[in-house]
Amino acid sequence: MSNETLVKADNFSARFMDKLMMGMPRAEYARRLVTPFNAAAAIILAIGLPLIVLRFTNGLATITHSSNEYPWSILLGWGLFSGVPLSATGYVMATACYIFGYKKYHPLVRLGVLTGFMGYLFAVIYLLIDIGRPWRIYYPMAVSYGPTSVLFLVAWHVATYLTVQLLEFSPAILEWINARRTRKWAIMITIGMTIGGVILSTLHQSALGALFLMAPGKLHPLWYSPFIPVFFFISSIYAGFCMVIAVSTVVNRFLKDRTDQTFRETLDGLTVGLGKGACIGIFVYFVLRVIGVAHDDNWALLATPYGLWFLTELLAFVLVPGIVLTIAVKRNSARLVRLGAFWAIAGVVLTRLNVSIIAFNWNLAGHLHHIVPPAREVFVVLAIATMHILIFRWILNRMPVVAEHPDFADDPH
């Protein structure tokens, strides 16, 4: 090896470490890692990660609540069925900005795309822990095709969409590593990827609901509806808007030094705008759910205990946050929009948990006793969620997501 290459290699590794440590000396970087948040994360991971290992040494039974009657537990009820609609951020933001021409939302697009990509990535991670033989995850794509299955569609679409979102986010990665020429290519495919993303999202967001069309009788009739694919799709739209509001709020609060002036100055205005979008979605969804009850003439069931739970979900977690968002938009109050958004997100999670766990197998003996997850599974979920946050923060701390990269300000976006 010549001296010149040695110097180059040295430079590269130095530059690489510099990128990883955000330009800080090793000691300072290490010192800055000691925070109360990181300490809590470390404790959760110290409990949760060994449990995940246990799943692969002793079987699913050691960590999950899944059983012969309840094949899907909170690993999927939370990780997949709640995680995917909350990750609709990528397609709603990219569509608004690039297809419908709402250019002013550009400062939030990358954050939306990253939130979406990370959400799907972790939905897959929850899935890999939950399914029996995760090393066969590619089987629906390459080994044995089951096209009659809605889950076949979900598998294809989630895999494809994960790739699409990585490509959509790639300009940020390429700016980070200063790959100007490749970045140009990545920008050129933006429109194609955005349209592809909407198609894939329309189909798999609704398909997650359509999965339950195979369980009439098992899923309580108030939640089982021929419209369930539409319910899932429409709620993913406002879930996407609300998640962008929520994530940008958290970023603006805890990672303010990563944001640029444009982000900080436009955030309140854009938040109100997103709140408007969420309003439309949430009211369309509310009316559809009511039509769902009417369509199957399930009014009488509303007076049963499950009916009261259904009304709680629909009124307290759909209608009320919808009203809060409406008032907030009328008053032009970003604060109130944020409150409504967090509320609406809780409602989306509740709906998904109701369909996949709480109202599923409602007629089995001892059902309510069964739906409480064991501590081990809760810790597995907490550990994965913690990793999710840590990796998300890692990326935000390094790549230009909520701030424009100064070297690329004049390049096309």
Added chain:
Amino acid sequence: MANNVNRREFLATLAVAGGTVLVGGSTDAFASKNLSGWPDRFGMLVDLTECVGCRSCERACNEANALPQPAVPFDEKSVFDEKRRPTASAYTVVNRYENPASPGAPIYRKVQCNHCNEPSCASACPVRAYTKTPEGAVLYNKDVCFGCRYCMVACPFYAPAYDYESALEPRVVKCTFCHERVKKGGIPACAAACPVGTLTFGKRKDLIEVARRKIRKSPERYVDRIYGEIEAGGTSWLYLSGVPFESLDYPKDLPEKPIVENTKGFLSAVPLVLTMWPALLGMCYAANRNKEEKE
């Protein structure tokens, strides 16, 4: 095997693979072909009024399929104190029910996979691990299964069990209708072992005739219903009972059509979205570009 593959292709309403839409050989592009099922498939008629709860079928099934010895022996009656279900180590179980008509004369119900005419498990499986054979059995192939357990969600009879204890080779476990024995001209182990007249093995269409005749001959003995004749599109296993099936925990309110029918509307919409969305969204984009250029 070629036959089996054909059938599954038949079932496939629309093959959707990464944007490729295949509408397979149907004259009506928006409807899928419906199956009435393999004509000569076998079935099992279970006459619950005959069962004495001896659990010989459980024992025979255990031996025929080389399943692990149960913790409680097969002649132990205390197992009836609770309601059991098929598990990873038992393809079939018998449960005891209080007789609402005459207390003290309990009713026994055998539970196992019902081998549906158009099985939900097979329609739900994203890797086609299930096959409905011409003989009637619904078979599971552990070699392609990745363990999503959607078949268990989709089964209206709670039949498939999963091997949650296994770390690296978990699989779905369910009754095979003794397919290998039947193919060689034999009958399922449980039916061979039944010491009373509870289990009758035969062609499904003949069994329906037998069941009808039984009901006609002794209307006081049976409720006028053959469970499994139409439930969820019909099953290979058919049941006669002296008391309403609901009182024996048989799933009620099942649709008469195969459950997969419920997803066909959704799957039909998939190619529409795949083809129309790009055009519509592309036009939105073009309209905005046009506006920008004018400005």
